[in-house]
Structure formats: structure tokens, C-alpha cells
Amino acid sequence: MVTLDKMMLCAPSLAAIDGVAHGFFTRLDGVSEGIYASLNCGPGSRDDAANVTENRARVAGILGATPENLLSVYQAHSPVAVIAEKPWAKGKIPEADAIVSATPGLAIGVLTADCAPVLFCDGEARVVGAAHAGWRGALSGVIEATVKAMMELGASPERIRAVIGPAISQGAYEVGEDFRQKFLSDEPDSAAFFATDEGSGEPHFDLPGYVADRLARAGVVEIVDLGLCTYYDETRLFSYRRSQHHGEGDYGRQISAILLA
Template sequence: MKLSAPSLAATDGISHGFFTRQGGISGGLYASLNCGPSSRDDAANVTENRARVAELLGAERDRLLSVQQQHGARAVIAERPWKAGAAPQADAIVTATPGLAIGVLTADCAPVLFRDARARVVGAAHAGWRGALSGIIEATVAAMQELGARQKNIAAAIGPAISQRAYEVGHDFMQTILAEDADGAPYFAIDEGSGEPHFDLAGYVGERLARAGVGDVSDLGVCTYCDETRLFSYRRSQHHGESDYGRQISAILLA
């Protein structure tokens, strides 16, 4: 039902999970642990799925927070649950509040979970290419520092995301990235057959984590597109001509 990162799992008093699509109650395209409120799945199913995730992390069923993701670079600090329907627009959450689970939703973008075990601060970021390019990783680290974290003490793990092999992009896409960040060049590879570039999203997110001074960076190396049994994928759903897609959640909790 969930994947874990050894660097985060070894930390006492912090629980986390990169949850898969398995173990929920949704059916059809959303089978079965769809945690995305913005999908067209039955809202009651999504609520129950998220409650199950909260319980597995060790939180109360209604204390799993996510945000209205924008593919941007805003990170927010959570001190208490949001009011119903009032989740902020952002792409990362950090907290130092015990018992408050924080998470991000993905279906090809890279989820990143953070912890500073000494400062007792955790974070969760949604890093698509736009967010990574515009600074969501750096914003998350800065927000953690506001709560007392230190860069060298932060461990970050990159969860399931679309792999470079499956992520064909256009030359315009590549030029957009390189116009803003020339150091992104190593994360493109030209396919010998199609002549089109492929982008290593997880690798680029790892590069941005290193630039942000994060002391311990790991990558689960799991591809959302390739693993249809366990993971939702937006791009795969488009290739299959499906009308919608589910979202998996990656979340972390201070006990």
C-alpha cells in the first residue's frame, strides 16, 4: 500500500509513506486508493481513502492536510488543520506540529518528503517541472528553516515520478528549461529513434535539492508511468484515452 525511504524510515518519531493506488475503496479508473479531491471520483470515497492514509501514518482520520496545488513555488507552514474547503493554494507544506499529517498529490510529478530530525520539522513538496524550475524545492527548505531546521540536517526523499524513459518532451520544452536554468542540460537525453528529448524529472529535482543545501537526498527510482498496477499516471491515462485519473498521496507526520 505504501513505499518508504530508508533515510526517512530510520528516524524515530516520524512516520511517512509514498502511498500507492492500492488499499482504498474507489473503483473503475480510480481503483482503489485515490486521494485526489479534484478528481471526478465520488467525494465520499476520496474522504475515506484519505482517512485510511491518516490512520496508517498514526494521525487522526481528519488530520491529513494537502493544498490546492498550482505547479508553482509557494510553500506554506501548517500549525493546525485547515477549515473545510479552505486549503491554501501552494505546492508544499511544512510543519512542526505533532500529530498533523501533511501530504502532496501526484500522478507523474515528483513528490518530495523532508525531515529535520533534530529540529523536529517535516515537509512535503509537489515538484513538477514548472515548480522545480521556479523554486518549489528552495521555498520548502526556506519554510523549514523558519521553523528552526538547518539545511545540512535535512533529509529528503523523492518518491514515484515519471521516469526519463517515459517522459518524452518537445524541443520547445527543453529550450524553456534551459533558457532559465542552463544547468538543467544534463537532465535531457535525445531519443535515437524519435529525435525528441526525454527529461529526467527526478534527477532534476535531486539537483535542485543539492543546490538548496539539503544534506541527504535519496530517490526511490520508481516510475509512475511504467507501474500501472501500483501507481496512477496522468500521461498513461492520456495515452489510454481515459477521461480522468486518480492521484496518489505522499505524506509525513511528526508523532
């Protein structure tokens, strides 16, 4: 079951861990306008930079962090996870797709607009993680890299609680036969994550299901999928694919973040 308010969604499995704050933030209650309305947290968008800064400051405040302690990375659909011990130096944001930390007061987050955000916590070891898992990152190992980095800080896969946030659902994720064949060539056992649409005859990919499978393969036992689709929930969530279908020139990004108090 998901705990929901207007601005963010919370997973009970993570909310139950003392001294940990987290949120899968929606697009609501920010200051951005137009196609970015309103809580756009993506510096890589063409939104007004001051609006993005204010939106991120609001997110940081809700989590209990200072604005400079809300950390995200330059995402590149890679299998790279970095460890955060302090705020990034100015102009030195690392290129990666996951962040882990054992430092209280740092809110670590990822930006998404169809890809799957995954938040992690080992409450006993006091280690948290956040991963951006699109199909490329998931296929190349970003989930396993996140778990490995958390283990370097003392976490154990068996104790980690992982939650998959809002992502594009299989029903909205038509990919084409060429995609399926390439994917199966790299992952021969992944056929179960494809279904053929009865109308178009084209395959659709189950990204959240595949991410959950990679989590299980990494040794994570407690896995929750919020089951929310970015494409279909236009009121609350940004979606890259929906923006393309609407012919919009850009799109906003929602943030999912976690912090050790």
C-alpha cells in the same frame, strides 16, 4: 533500499528517524473503482467524493493521524510553501505546492500522478515537509521555498533528509524540442537533464534528477531517489501521462505524506 508493502512505500532514511511516520502511498487497497482503482486520494478528481474521503481516512489512520489532520493543499505548480500549525479551516485550503510543519499529529502530504513528491525531515529540529515538484514548480523554486520554510521553524539544510518518491522517469517523459529550448533559456546549465530518444529523436526530461539537483543547490546533503516510475508501474501507481495515452477521461492521484508523532 525501499521498504514496500502493498499500500505504501517507505524510505529507510526517513523510517530511521524516531517519532516520524511517513509513506509514499500506492494506488492499492482503497475503495475507489474503475480508472480510480483503488486508493485515489485526490479531491480534485471526478471520483466519488465519499470514496476519496474514505481513502484519505485510511491513509491518515496508517500514519497515526485523525482524518481531519491529514492535510494537503490546492496544488498549482507554484513555488509556494505554507506552514501548517493546525488543520485548515473548512473551505480554506491554501493554494500552494509544499507544506511544512513542526506540529505533532499533523500529517502533511502532496498529491501526484507523474510529478515528483518529495518528503523532508530534520529529525533534530523536529520539522517535516512535503513538496509537489513538477517541472514548473521545480524550475520556479518550490524545493528552495520548502527548505526556507523549514528553516523558519528551526531546521538546517545540512540536517534535512529528503526523499524523492515515485515520479515519471526520463524514459517515459518525452517533452519536445520547444520544451527543451524554453527550459534551457531559464536554466542554461540544465542540459544534462535532457537526453535524445534514439527512436523518435525527441528529447526526454529527467525530472527526478533535476529535483535532486535543486535539493542539492538548496543545501540538502542527504538525498534519496526511490527510482520508481509512475508511468511504467501501472499496477501500483497512477500516471497522468499514461491516462492520456489510454484515452481515459480522468486519473487518480496517490498521496505522499509525513507526520511527527
